[in-house]
Amino acid sequence: MRSPALLAPIVLGALAIACSTSQSPSEPLPPVIAEAGAPGPAAAPTRAAFHRNPFGDVLQSDNLFVDGDFEITGRTDQAPWIVISNQAQGTLDYDTGGRCRSGVRCALIDTTDALVGNIASPSVDDIEINLYVQPTTQRCADASVIALDIGTGDGSGTLQSITTAPDADGWCHFAGKVTNMAYEEPAVYVTIADNAQSKTLHVDQASALPASETPVHGALPPLVPLSAAETARAKFIAAWLRAHRKFGRNAPRTDPR
Amino acid sequence: MISCDATCTMRRGSLIVTLGILCVASSARAGTWDPSGNFSFDPSAVFIQTFDDVAAQPQMTIVRSGDAVQGATYIDVNVLNGTPVSFAVTLPAKDASYVARMYARTNRVVASINVSYPNDGGSPSFGALFYPSGLVTTDGWYEVVTNPFSVQGSRAPTETLTIDANLADVDALEIVPSGSFTAFAQCAPPALLPTSGSLPSGSTCGAHQYCETGWCRDGNVGVPPLPPPDEIGDVLAYLHERLAIFFGGVYSRGNYLPNALATIDALRAAPDAWTFWNGVVTAIHRLHDWHTTLGSPVNIGGHGLLPVCFVEGNGDLSDGTVAKDPSYFDVLVSYVGPASTILQPGDRLVAINGMHPIAFVESLDAIDWGMWRADDPDTHAEAVERMVSVIRRFATNITYIHCDGAQMTCGQPTTIAVTDLPFDDGTALYPYCDHRPLYHLGANGPDPVAHNSYNGPFYGVAIESQPGEEIYNMVWNDAYIDGSTNNYAAAYGAIQSNAKAVILDHRLGNGGDVQGAQYLTSIFRPDQTIASWAGFNQTVGEFDAYTTNFGLELYQISLPTGAYEVGSTNANTALPTALLIARDGSASDWFPLGMRNGSPNIRVFGRHTAGAFSSYFLFDYFENFNWRMASGDLINPDGSTHLGTGVRPDEEIVPAQSDLLAGIDTAYARALDWVRTCTECRQ
Numbered sequence: 001m002r003s004p005a006l007l008a009p010i011v012l013g014a015l016a017i018a019c020s021t022s023q024s025p026s027e028p029l030p031p032v033i034a035e036a037g038a039p040g041p042a043a044a045p046t047r048a049a050f051h052r053n054p055f056g057d058v059l060q061s062d063n064l065f066v067d068g069d070f071e072i073t074g075r076t077d078q079a080p081w082i083v084i085s086n087q088a089q090g091t092l093d094y095d096t097g098g099r100c101r102s103g104v105r106c107a108l109i110d111t112t113d114a115l116v117g118n119i120a121s122p123s124v125d126d127i128e129i130n131l132y133v134q135p136t137t138q139r140c141a142d143a144s145v146i147a148l149d150i151g152t153g154d155g156s157g158t159l160q161s162i163t164t165a166p167d168a169d170g171w172c173h174f175a176g177k178v179t180n181m182a183y184e185e186p187a188v189y190v191t192i193a194d195n196a197q198s199k200t201l202h203v204d205q206a207s208a209l210p211a212s213e214t215p216v217h218g219a220l221p222p223l224v225p226l227s228a229a230e231t232a233r234a235k236f237i238a239a240w241l242r243a244h245r246k247f248g249r250n251a252p253r254t255d256p257r
Numbered sequence: 258m259i260s261c262d263a264t265c266t267m268r269r270g271s272l273i274v275t276l277g278i279l280c281v282a283s284s285a286r287a288g289t290w291d292p293s294g295n296f297s298f299d300p301s302a303v304f305i306q307t308f309d310d311v312a313a314q315p316q317m318t319i320v321r322s323g324d325a326v327q328g329a330t331y332i333d334v335n336v337l338n339g340t341p342v343s344f345a346v347t348l349p350a351k352d353a354s355y356v357a358r359m360y361a362r363t364n365r366v367v368a369s370i371n372v373s374y375p376n377d378g379g380s381p382s383f384g385a386l387f388y389p390s391g392l393v394t395t396d397g398w399y400e401v402v403t404n405p406f407s408v409q410g411s412r413a414p415t416e417t418l419t420i421d422a423n424l425a426d427v428d429a430l431e432i433v434p435s436g437s438f439t440a441f442a443q444c445a446p447p448a449l450l451p452t453s454g455s456l457p458s459g460s461t462c463g464a465h466q467y468c469e470t471g472w473c474r475d476g477n478v479g480v481p482p483l484p485p486p487d488e489i490g491d492v493l494a495y496l497h498e499r500l501a502i503f504f505g506g507v508y509s510r511g512n513y514l515p516n517a518l519a520t521i522d523a524l525r526a527a528p529d530a531w532t533f534w535n536g537v538v539t540a541i542h543r544l545h546d547w548h549t550t551l552g553s554p555v556n557i558g559g560h561g562l563l564p565v566c567f568v569e570g571n572g573d574l575s576d577g578t579v580a581k582d583p584s585y586f587d588v589l590v591s592y593v594g595p596a597s598t599i600l601q602p603g604d605r606l607v608a609i610n611g612m613h614p615i616a617f618v619e620s621l622d623a624i625d626w627g628m629w630r631a632d633d634p635d636t637h638a639e640a641v642e643r644m645v646s647v648i649r650r651f652a653t654n655i656t657y658i659h660c661d662g663a664q665m666t667c668g669q670p671t672t673i674a675v676t677d678l679p680f681d682d683g684t685a686l687y688p689y690c691d692h693r694p695l696y697h698l699g700a701n702g703p704d705p706v707a708h709n710s711y712n713g714p715f716y717g718v719a720i721e722s723q724p725g726e727e728i729y730n731m732v733w734n735d736a737y738i739d740g741s742t743n744n745y746a747a748a749y750g751a752i753q754s755n756a757k758a759v760i761l762d763h764r765l766g767n768g769g770d771v772q773g774a775q776y777l778t779s780i781f782r783p784d785q786t787i788a789s790w791a792g793f794n795q796t797v798g799e800f801d802a803y804t805t806n807f808g809l810e811l812y813q814i815s816l817p818t819g820a821y822e823v824g825s826t827n828a829n830t831a832l833p834t835a836l837l838i839a840r841d842g843s844a845s846d847w848f849p850l851g852m853r854n855g856s857p858n859i860r861v862f863g864r865h866t867a868g869a870f871s872s873y874f875l876f877d878y879f880e881n882f883n884w885r886m887a888s889g890d891l892i893n894p895d896g897s898t899h900l901g902t903g904v905r906p907d908e909e910i911v912p913a914q915s916d917l918l919a920g921i922d923t924a925y926a927r928a929l930d931w932v933r934t935c936t937e938c939r940q
Contacts (some may be wrong), residue, residue, distance in 0.1 A: 046324075047294035047396045053488050054481070056390035062496035066503055066874055074877025075364075075423075091423075095362050097393035102387045104399045105365075118874070119500050120795045151792055151818045160759075182796045183814050232616070242818060245872050247844035248737065248768020249548070 009147055049099070056103030057205055064120040064208035065126065069103045070094070078246050081107060084114040084189075084237055088242065101132045101171055103243035105204035106204035107190075114237055115190040116150065116202055121181035128220065129159060129178060129188065132171045134202035140164055142196035147178045147223070151185035153238030155231055157223025159188070169188055171202075174224050177211050189237055194229065258889040287358055287392065287400065288327075288431055294394070296327045303349055306359075306418065310333050313439035317342045320426070324396055326360045331428035334366065334420050335936040341421040344368060346432070351410045354436035357385065357418075360398040362426040370432070371417045373407050379412060379854050380441035380472050384419075386554055386880045387482035396619035398428070401879070404477040404530050405436030416891045437794065439475065444468035445653050465531035467624055469650055471676060472562045476531030479555040481879070490525055496537060497521050499876070499886070503793070504544060506871055506890025507800045508901025509632055513545040535623070541884050542622035543631045547639070547842040547869035552883040553626040559649025561678030564594030565688035567614070567644045568710070569637065569839075569864060570912040571923075572605045575667040577659045579607050586911055588614045588641060591694045596685035598676065601655060602694070603918035607670050608656040609648060615640045617646050625651060631842065632887075633868035633903035638840035642690050648675060657689065662918035691765040692839035694912055695922040697730050710734055710765065716748035719760060721929055728932060729756035736777055736844035737769025745776060753780055758833040758932035760925065764863060766838065766845025773914060775823055781834045782824035782855035788899065790819035793872060800890060800898075808896025815892060823851030833938040834859045835928035838906060842867035847891070849904040858938040862910050862928050865903035 042123050056069025066080035067073045072081045072246040075092045083092045092115070093108040100106035121127055127147075140161035147156040159176035166172050178186070190203050226234065288298045298305050309328040313319060318333040325331040334342055348355065357370045360511045366387065373382035387401035408414060421428055444461045445468065462473035484492045497518055504514055520540035527533035536553060570589035572581070581587060588606040600606075618640040622628050625647060648655060652675050660667035689708040696702035696710075701717035703710040714733035722728035729752050733745070752759050771790065789812050794800060799811075836852050838845075838861060846866045852859050870891035877883035890911040891899040908927065916923040931940070 045292060045294040047290075047394045047398075047399075049290040049294070049392060050393045051391045052393050053484075053491070054391045055484070055488075055492050055495065058488070058491040058495035061491065061498045062502075063495075063498070066499070067876065072876040072878050074875055074883060077877075078873060079877060081877050093660045095397060096362055096364070097399040098395035098396040099397040104391070104393060116792065117794065120797055122797050123799070183791075183799070183811065185792045185795050236694065243740065243770075243772065245770060245775070246768075247552075247770055247847065247872055248735065249843070 036069050054104050057196035066118045068206040070105045071103045081117045085112050101204040110200050111192050117188050119186040119208045121186050122210040123182050125212050127178045127208050128211045128214045130209045131206040132204050133171045135198040137197045138165045142198040144191045144193045145174045148234045149184040150187045150238045153235035155226040155234045175220050177220050194233045258792035299433050302431040302433045304432040326428040331426050333426050334422040335424050336421045341419040341875050344418045346416040352438045353407045354407045354438045355432050356405050356435040357403045359430040359433045360420040360428050362397045364425040366422040373415045374412045375415050385478040387483040388879050390528030402561040405438045406478045413916045441473045444473045465529040480530050483533050486825050506900035507803045507898040510800050517543040539623045542628040546887045547631050547867040548885050548887040551626050554882045555626045561675050562681040563645050564597050564685050564687045565600050566591045567641050572914045574914045575605050579752050582613045585615045594688045603660045605658040609652045631867035632901045635901050637866045693764050714748045727757040729759040732762045734765045735767050735769045736773035736848045738773040751837045760928050761836045764837050764839035765839030768845045774844045777827040777848045778823040778851035784824045784826050787822045787823045788821040789815045789892045791815040805896040812892045830856045830858050831939050836861045840864040842869040861906040862908045863906050868897035868901050868903035
């Protein structure tokens with residue numbers, strides 16, 4: 001991921017709480033804590049407070065996800081991310097604050113959901129996709145992250161987590177390089193894997209960049225071909241989205257008052 | 258900064274009494290968190306709500322839990338009936354400026370501190386809206402804040418906190434003195450603002466204010482905070498790239514996108530939240546696209562009674578008095594609500610603030626958050642539809658010509674101040690403006706007073722149909738089939754079975770989906786693939802440096818999933834079919850496109866459609882601050898593209914002033930004559 005410095009939240013604790021004059025230099029400076037937020041000092045505080053950019057990971061301005069960080073994604077309609085739940089579009093649930101990996105909002109899905117996020121493809125380059133998922137277990141394999149063309153439902157492959165277990169903050173980093181998808185309709189869909197024990201997943205901080213422009217981090221895990229069930233699901237999602245693409249306005253009336 | 262001294266005391270859910278030194282703050286600090294994760298209110302707060310002892314109310318659950326931000330209780334708001342939860346707020350009885358903060362969790366809140374002044378005729382009520390500050394906690398809470406808002410406590414205001422949310426936790430409201438108090442002045446709305454380049458120059462109002470309905474308003478109270486200096490460039494770059502990568506099609510990217518991007522790029526030095534966010538909104542408006550509109554948190558009502566619907570028309574009885582504009586149709590009163598006293602059908606609106614009415618409405622892209630433009634630069638029905646709303650909010654005066662239907666004569670132009678319009682007490686019926694001067698279905702049609710055509714489709718034998726003619730009429734406003742639900746099937750079945758001619762009245766078309774557009778063409782014309790939808794704009798640069806050769810290739814690539822196939826193999830091509838269009842966009846562009854030139858039995862009458870041949874993404878921030886952004890284009894078999902060019906009718910025809918005065922529906926009358934007299938249409 002680019003520019004991780006933005007993601008470093010700052011603990012704002014220890015600010016004076018008494019009536020006081022303006023902030024003095026003697027006030028403690030905010031320590032920097034880990035990206036996902038839980039600092040875990042020895043005293044085991046109940047919580048920590050820190051700052052995030054409310055517009056999310058905007059340092060990655062050229063992110064090819066329509067909205068990689070869910071900060072300008074709504075819960076319904078033709079949003080950058082939509083959730084297909086029980087064979088039709090559902091209402092996207094959020095979680096918020098430090099329970100997300102970046103920004104203020106992130107997606108929360110359950111076993112009935114497929115979370116679909118739209119991406120643009122470079123005209124010629126491959127696409128490097130990174131995305132963070134937080135299972136409720138210690139198994140990153142509880143999540144399934146699939147790249148596909150939602151025009152046709154053809155799957156490009158399943159992205160793999162870089163680690164088998166979540167990091168200290170509970171997040172699994174899925175990454176992969178997808179072959180150029182120019183003039184297709186690239187997307188990912190995220191589900192709880194069939195054999196998972198997690199009942200919910202948090203999804204956040206997705207990025208897609210031209211592969212040639214991404215920093216070299218070493219080899220990315222290879223994409224894995226879709227299973228028959230995943231292929232069927234991809235085809236269903238594509239067909240559903242194609243049949244329900246909106247060409248119009250919802251609001252029929254302008255209120256003159 | 259001077260804060261309260263140690264004698265500050267706080268009372269839950271009530272006004273905080275300050276003893277000794279008054280809380281006078283030039284800037285405010287937030288409540289604080291100690292290293293153990295315990296929250297304390299800002300000691301300079303003048304009001305707090307802990308939610309620890311609030312009374313139960315509908316749409317809200319009181320949760321007693323150890324993970325409250327403060328105390329032992331928070332509320333979970335789940336509004337299902339549209340009525341937000343509400344809490345009384347009491348602020349000091351003095352004129353002061355404040356910020357409000359609270360915490361939310363799990364989902365968004367749409368919340369505001371609402372201030373109204375019921376006891377006098379001074380500056381109007383307002384709501385200060387909450388947006389995320391970026392302060393979050395590890396257990397999911399996020400702080401929402403208002404920008405500073407001025408309250409004239411000396412005018413005995415009523416203050417409330419309202420919260421609308423779907424399963425969101427809320428806790429720990431504090432209101433803290435912040436900023437300098439500003440009393441709002443009366444003002445005259447701006448006559449004209451720039452449509453490109455620099456930011457709006459404002460009017461007689463001060464910094465981060467704008468003039469609306471005769472009063473300066475503080476724009477800051479409706480928008481998110483100004484991003485801090487170390488984040489503002491990144492926020493702008495991110496928004497810039499959303500537009501640059503995903504917006505539009507060939508025409509709109511070439512003609513409109515550069516202006517929008519320049520507007521965004523000019524905001525880096527924005528001095529305040531209003532300048533910044535209004536600038537972002539201005540950029541969105543400058544995309545000049547039918548789909549690309551705001552769902553606005555800035556929504557202040559207008560004033561003056563004007564229950565009128567305008568229409569693009571031909572002022573044939575008054576063009577000798579005031580010449581036609583070379584660029585626009587005349588603007589005529591199509592019909593009025595029962596309470597209209599100033600204007601009547603057939604009257605002509607000559608000017609708003611001295612400008613052609615359409616030019617005035619379209620000049621407001623830097624101030625009117627409801628701005629709505631067609632992609633086709635020659636299409637203006639959207640401006641006419643919104644004209645009453647704009648007059649009541651932004652106009653100083655209007656100039657009109659009143660006509661006499663009995664004498665069929667029109668008078669001289671009269672100018673009146675908008676402030677002289679009759680008082681609107683909120684009870685008058687404003688008819689729905691659907692560009693149809695009259696209906697022709699009798700009891701089977703929409704209510705001719707309310708013009709509730711949005712409940713269609715309405716269909717049946719036209720009232721003008723003579724025995725044996727069986728001329729059917731259908732009135733409806735969309736082109737949408739959701740899976741197996743086809744609202745048009747009954748109407749089309751009746752037409753197929755019984756009609757000898759049909760007049761399809763789609764003079765207001767909100768679009769829908771391709772399936773709907775395809776079906777609506779199905780019984781009238783032969784089967785044909787006429788274009789291909791190339792999908793969202795999801796390949797970087799796809800519609801830039803576009804060439805015909807590339808378009809031919811893209812057409813072929815997209816055909817397997819994007820073919821726009823119209824008509825059917827069992828269409829009745831001997832059924833005279835007149836289609837009326839006026840304000841139509843998106844799938845309601847696609848439908849007339851599928852009809853036009855489709856068969857000799859079809860003829861299209863009216864105005865250009867919007868040329869909105871795309872779909873859209875919906876971006877949605879907090880406080881109902883959302884915007885749609887068009888994405889994609891429709892490709893012709895010859896490689897050219899459709900976006901930006903509306904469907905041209907076979908006969909461009911608009912209501913005539915003389916017809917409106919005589920109770921004649923010009924375009925419908927012409928269509929009726931055609932279906933009765935055409936010959937090739939029956940072969």
